[in-house]
Amino acid sequence: MIRLYDYHLDENGFRVRLLLSMLGLPFETVAVDKAPGREQEKPHMLALNPTGTLPILEDGDVKLFGTAAILAYLVRAHAPDSLWLPADAADFGRVQQWLGFSGRELKPAVDAREAALFTSEGASETDLKAARKALRIMEDHMTLRQIEGSDWFVGATPSLADLALLPSFALSRDCGIDHDEYPALRRWLRRFRALPGFITMPGVPDYH
Template identity: 40%
Template sequence: MIKLYNYELSGNCYKLRLFMNIIGLQYETVAVDFYPGREHKSAEFLAINPWGQLPVLEDGQCRLRDAQAILVYLASAYDPQSNWFPADPQTRAQVCAWLAVADDITRTASAARLHDALGYELDVESARRDARVIFRLIDDHLAETEMEGGLWLAAEWPTIADIACFPYIALSQEGGISRDDFPAIRRWIDRVRHLNGFIGMPGIFAPHV
């Protein structure tokens, strides 16, 4: 069975749990005390991932790190229709571009959340400012897409681009980043929350809660 080294409050771990639940993939989790235990920096965990980062996924003899890379793997290995990581070269390139945006969201909005929630020392105002710039670009893209009849970031249907970008946008207020000025983002968040198989995490609630 697939094994996910997991921290429940991590948005990057959550996006993998969310995606596997949506596609109906069974997995088990191994709890890693990211905070305050810092088990991701322990010798035991560094033997699993020398980069000392979560998440890590094991599938048989395959061991992968990096949330976006793991999404690509899961979609490629377990979605035979190739809906979540489309085979069409142009659409696939669009998805990959949004996976890079997901990393930028982690670098900014997630960093601000780490500062506010866990006391990480960093330039939080810079992180918030940069996150708002990214959110403005995303909101404009979604608004333009909606005007053309679309609903999702990279295709006419949801892809791993939406899953990758979702958590730290949806958790942005925990880092002092309001979404009041981003109505298209708010509508997109609601669409993601209504996907079949959606599950929440602390700070992100399923629609029926």
């Protein structure tokens, strides 16, 4: 049985839960008191992940931390013939490009949301500015893709690029970012929500 160490409001945990659901994989959750307890930084959790972050995945003898690594592992181990990681070398590289973007350029969006939800100071202007810049890059890319007749970030079908990018946009209203400024991403989120196995979490909008 797959075991996921997670906090129910954690954005990166949502990425992994979403993929597990869309792949139809059963799993059990080990709840970690991230806020306010910071349990992920306690010795028993550092023994599983020395970086002190969530989520953490156990699948038999395999133990992994790092969201992108977990997502890629789940596809290769449990859905190797799926299109979540394309076989085409160019599209595979493009998916990796957006996975890197998710972990790097979108980190300020993750940090801004967590600060807005869990601190009295709220999100910093520095993080909000960087988050809006990253979302604008995504908006411009998806606008061009839609002009070209494509619904997804890479290729003709949903991939890990879409799944990894989506939570930061979907949850960005938690830190005060207006989704009306990103119409192409709104349409993209609406399409992704309609895919089989999609699950939601608090903060994910359902546009009408």
